[in-house]
Amino acid sequence: MGVDYYEILKVKRDATDDDLRKAYKRLAMRWHPDKNPDIKTVAEAKFKQISEAFEVLSDGQKRAIYDQFGEEGLKEVSSDSGFSGGEQRFNQRNAEDIFSEVFNRMHLNPRMKSASFNSRPRNGRSSTHSVFSGSNSLNGSPRNEGSSLGLRRAPPIENKLPCTLEEFYNGAIRKMKISRNVVGPGGKIITVDEVLTINIKPGWKKGTRVTFPEKGNEQVGLIAADLIFIIDEKPHEVFKRDGNDLVTTQKVTLTEALTGCILSIPMLNSKALTIPCTEIIFPEYEKIIPNEGMPIAKEPGKSGNLRIKFEVMFPIELSTEQRATIKKVLNGGGSP
Structure with a gap:
């Protein structure tokens, strides 16, 4: 089947439209490039992938084709269907448009069906409002710290990760087991264990920072903190x-x-x-x-x-x- 869009969104194959939208919102907020300046290239690729998966599965016609024929089937669909084939069928602008449409609806008057973050003032210049930028919300009122969703981000959590010269020389994979609080069903806080993988590249130096977005403790109404490991160097007997x-x-x-x-x-x-x-x-x-x-x-x-x-x-x-x-x-x- 090629790319598994259900796996990308972490939903079941019988997911409803509401399931898809919730999954997209959660992942898009986590991987938006504006939220991940330290790993922007990785975040951009992940954000595109998440948006493409949502774009396909939230469209009944495309989802039916995908379920039956997979990703290759979508490539064969003519441009008249609204989904052009080939490797250039999806790009960053598509991702941003989807993001704007989904999150914009959260701030509009319920009587309005949709709107875009892209507006064109009378002077002919367009402006773009991002939920991650410092601009005002759509209603013109000043925004709180964080996003236009009204959420604040917890300050990052930094930890040192001592490594040997052998690990810096040869490269290594470190498994870090963490325990963190997450918001469960009904807003209940539960503790879960996770294993984070750090791929130490040959030639890394002391001070290298490895960021795991939103892997800190979760709280209701607060974006979880980023967990940052700062690479340190252990003394060596010979060198x-x-x-x-x-x-x-x-x-x-x-x-x-x-x-x-x-x-x-x-x-x-x-x-x-x-x-x-x-x-x-x-x-x-x-x-x-x-x-x-x-x-x-x-x-x-x-x-x-x-x-x-x-x-x-x-x-x-x-x-x-x-x-x-x-x-x-x-x-x-x-x-x-």
């Missing part, structure tokens, strides 16, 4: 992160610093990186290994650098003979 670079400090003996050594560094992907050091390691020397740092989230396939700093371990004491030998070698083979 520190500096932007997209990984920095580590390796201990070497004085002999290794002067004559060379081979390092074996355990990396964040559980593999060991073998690095030969043939150069002389002097104070504040730093060895750079390109592309072995953190993945760069905005540039897939690219990584920062691995920067190796050194701590040279000097001997506590030397014998007279050892001192003489070292002096002879450092003086180019002359007499000690």
Whole structure:
């Protein structure tokens, strides 16, 4: 059948028009792009999908075709039926028109059947009123904080989510179980458990914000708060992160610093990186290994650098003979 419009609206296949309208209002209020500026691209796609589902199922003719032939059947309907086929059959303007029509009816005089949020004043310029904007309601009176539905939004709830460098390096999926109050039948407050999924992308950094719209506690007459997780970084035993670079400090003996050594560094992907050091390691020397740092989230396939700093371990004491030998070698083979 392709797209399941019933599943999108979370209704049964025998849903009534009233069921469809209630489901659409609830989901449209939640996913309208104006309400989700932090995830606007995702919200726009979801909002279009919800509006398309409602547009089809609330129309008896289209719903009958969809129930019998599915989404492909709708594509075959001629433009004379009011529903054009092809991939361009639905767009953001359609979604906004549906939204305006459904919610506009809630503020009009009962004797009026319908109206549009789009009005054309005498000067010829059109204006659009959104239930999420700071403009006045249709009757011209000042709006309360929140939407023209008269609802206020609870302030967002923020929580830190500590993550390891391994999770930032490889990516990870975190499951967060939450308990929240929701408004049940008859306005009764009930507690439900939910599991939220956070997909940590390789290259994410401390301070990244993940928003779950309206996942806070619900209250009658109040829009539930957004639940926001702020990504934090746990300390690591081997590495520190500096932007997209990984920095580590390796201990070497004085002999290794002067004559060379081979390092074996355990990396964040559980593999060991073998690095030969043939150069002389002097104070504040730093060895750079390109592309072995953190993945760069905005540039897939690219990584920062691995920067190796050194701590040279000097001997506590030397014998007279050892001192003489070292002096002879450092003086180019002359007499000690």
